[in-house]
Amino acid sequence: xxxxxxxxxxxxxxxxxxxxxxxxxxxxxxxxxxxxxxxxxxxxxxxxxxxxxxxxxxxxxxxxxxxxxxxxxxxxxxxxxxxxxxxxxxxx
Numbered sequence: 001x002x003x004x005x006x007x008x009x010x011x012x013x014x015x016x017x018x019x020x021x022x023x024x025x026x027x028x029x030x031x032x033x034x035x036x037x038x039x040x041x042x043x044x045x046x047x048x049x050x051x052x053x054x055x056x057x058x059x060x061x062x063x064x065x066x067x068x069x070x071x072x073x074x075x076x077x078x079x080x081x082x083x084x085x086x087x088x089x090x091x092x
Contacts, residue, residue, distance in 0.1 A: 003047045033058045035065075 001009075015024030022030050036055035037043060043050040053065035062072035070076040 003044050006047055007043060007050070036062075 012024035015021075024030075026032055026034070034057045035053050036057070037049060037052060038054050041049040041052040041054075055071070056063045056065050060073070061070050063069065064071050068078045070078075
């Protein structure tokens with residue numbers, strides 16, 4: 001299966017099989033959350049590049065994939081998360 005067909009199966013074909021007719025395509029009138037890759041990390045060239053995101057767009061807001069800071073329509077840094085209580089690796 002080509003990389004194109006793998007990506008199509010995961011997006012528009014997947015949405016259609018779930019009965020979600022207005023998802024999974026970049027088309028006027030459709031809902032679109034998108035992911036953006038740099039030209040040198042195209043998943044069409046190497047499917048493993050699908051893990052190398054540059055930006056994520058959700059609900060009309062674009063986020064930097066590395067930091068999850070909002071970059072459009074305005075810059076908003078990701079707020080700090082909760083402090084995690086992670087036990088140390090030493091058991092004694």
